[in-house]
Amino acid sequence: MTDSVLSTTTASPTPTTHAAMTYRRCGRSGLDLSAISLGLHRTFAAERPAEIRQAVLLRAFERGVTSFDLANIYGPPVGHAEEFFGAIYRSQLASHRDEIVIATKAGVPMWDPPYGGGLGGGSRKHLISAAEASLRRLGLDYVDIFYHHRFDPTTPLEETASALADLVRHGKALYIGVSNYPGAQTAILSRLLAEQGVRLLVAQERYNLLDRRIEVGPVSTLSILADQGIGLAVYSPLDSGRLTDRYLAGIPEGSRATTHAEMGARVTEEYVDVARQLNVYAEERGQKLAQLAVAWLLRHPVVATALVGASSVAQLDATLDGLDQPQLSAAEFTAIEDLIAQHPHIMFA
Numbered sequence: 001m002t003d004s005v006l007s008t009t010t011a012s013p014t015p016t017t018h019a020a021m022t023y024r025r026c027g028r029s030g031l032d033l034s035a036i037s038l039g040l041h042r043t044f045a046a047e048r049p050a051e052i053r054q055a056v057l058l059r060a061f062e063r064g065v066t067s068f069d070l071a072n073i074y075g076p077p078v079g080h081a082e083e084f085f086g087a088i089y090r091s092q093l094a095s096h097r098d099e100i101v102i103a104t105k106a107g108v109p110m111w112d113p114p115y116g117g118g119l120g121g122g123s124r125k126h127l128i129s130a131a132e133a134s135l136r137r138l139g140l141d142y143v144d145i146f147y148h149h150r151f152d153p154t155t156p157l158e159e160t161a162s163a164l165a166d167l168v169r170h171g172k173a174l175y176i177g178v179s180n181y182p183g184a185q186t187a188i189l190s191r192l193l194a195e196q197g198v199r200l201l202v203a204q205e206r207y208n209l210l211d212r213r214i215e216v217g218p219v220s221t222l223s224i225l226a227d228q229g230i231g232l233a234v235y236s237p238l239d240s241g242r243l244t245d246r247y248l249a250g251i252p253e254g255s256r257a258t259t260h261a262e263m264g265a266r267v268t269e270e271y272v273d274v275a276r277q278l279n280v281y282a283e284e285r286g287q288k289l290a291q292l293a294v295a296w297l298l299r300h301p302v303v304a305t306a307l308v309g310a311s312s313v314a315q316l317d318a319t320l321d322g323l324d325q326p327q328l329s330a331a332e333f334t335a336i337e338d339l340i341a342q343h344p345h346i347m348f349a
């Protein structure tokens with residue numbers, strides 16, 4: 001089914017925003033993000049049924065998700081997630097532009113070297129070309145947040161900062177973010193942008209119960225973000241499915257553990273044992289494991305939003321249903337931390 005056929009088959013959604021969703025301020029800025037954002041990586045691959053992808057996208061908006069996370073490489077094929085989102089947006093969401101925060105990223109390899117990203121992906125040459133190409137695929141005049149996707153050790157941060165600041169000055173992006181940057185480089189880029197009158201809004205990092213890498217180090221990325229007033233957009237909040245009930249009774253056909261070998265390798269016996277125990281904690285709270293995982297993240301004020309992926313409307317609904325449930329008590333938090341601390345081998349590394 002083509003995007004244009006899809007666009008005529010569903011009525012324009014009315015957002016039920018605001019009552020059903022929690023919005024959180026992103027760092028020291030004026031921008032609120034929905035506590036849960038929808039990510040369009042992997043689950044928006046072209047090979048997946050377009051009807052499901054469209055339904056997930058529109059359902060998210062109906063339920064008050066106003067923040068959508070893309071990157072030029074998302075698909076596969078690369079560029080497809082932006083094109084697909086752009087088609088649905090133009091046909092069904094365009095009248096809600098002022099209620100939607102659209103983010104995209106560039107910097108990882110997208111086209112051929114030497115200008116296509118990766119090493120040199122922080123260059124002015126790459127970032128400006130990539131941003132223009134994303135806007136063309138999306139069919140937008142501007143994105144709300146433009147991220148440099150990955151720290152590029154071969155390009156002076158001054159050059160990266162000046163290219164990103166120009167995107168804001170030229171009206172192509174309202175805000176700037178970084179992703180997969182070491183904490184120290186995040187702080188430097190933040191200062192360089194500030195010198196040009198542009199605030200670094202947000203850092204997008206992988207973080208969840210089973211991935212604590214941004215908590216560690218003499219000065220952790222988490223503490224740098226908190227100190228600098230930079231919001232944290234958490235990616236893979238469900239550890240790509242390991243913090244859900246997906247694998248509690250085996251590995252289902254079509255799940256990410258069957259389609260991505262690195263994920264399959266993480267679904268070990270020890271992991272399943274821990275996930276079952278976490279699931280018991282969740283059930284004692286009347287929750288699903290995915291909801292517990294999100295509650296664990298949102299207890300931290302620096303977290304502005306959790307970028308979830310969903311391969312069905314049912315998954316998205318289940319995750320969103322957790323938002324109006326009570327926060328973790330200190331005793332529940334300690335019990336979870338004690339359990340995780342006993343199983344270093346199952347941590348994402």
Ligand SMILES: NC(=O)c1ccc[n+]([C@@H]2O[C@H](COP(=O)([O-])OP(=O)(O)OC[C@H]3O[C@@H](n4cnc5c(N)ncnc54)[C@H](OP(=O)(O)O)[C@@H]3O)[C@@H](O)[C@H]2O)c1
Pocket residue numbers: 038039040041042043069070149179180204205234235236237238239240241242244245246254255256257290307308309310311314315316318319
């Ligand atoms: N900046 C970066 O470098 C970077 C990197 C990765 C991701 N991201 C962003 O983060 C987003 C989310 O990443 P992610 O997909 O790894 O996140 P995730 O939310 O941790 O995992 C999503 C997967 O978990 C499973 N799932 C979701 N909700 C469920 C539920 N309620 N019950 C049972 N299973 C459920 C699904 O697995 P199945 O597919 O098996 O059904 C789904 O595909 C991406 O779309 C992207 O926007 C950014």
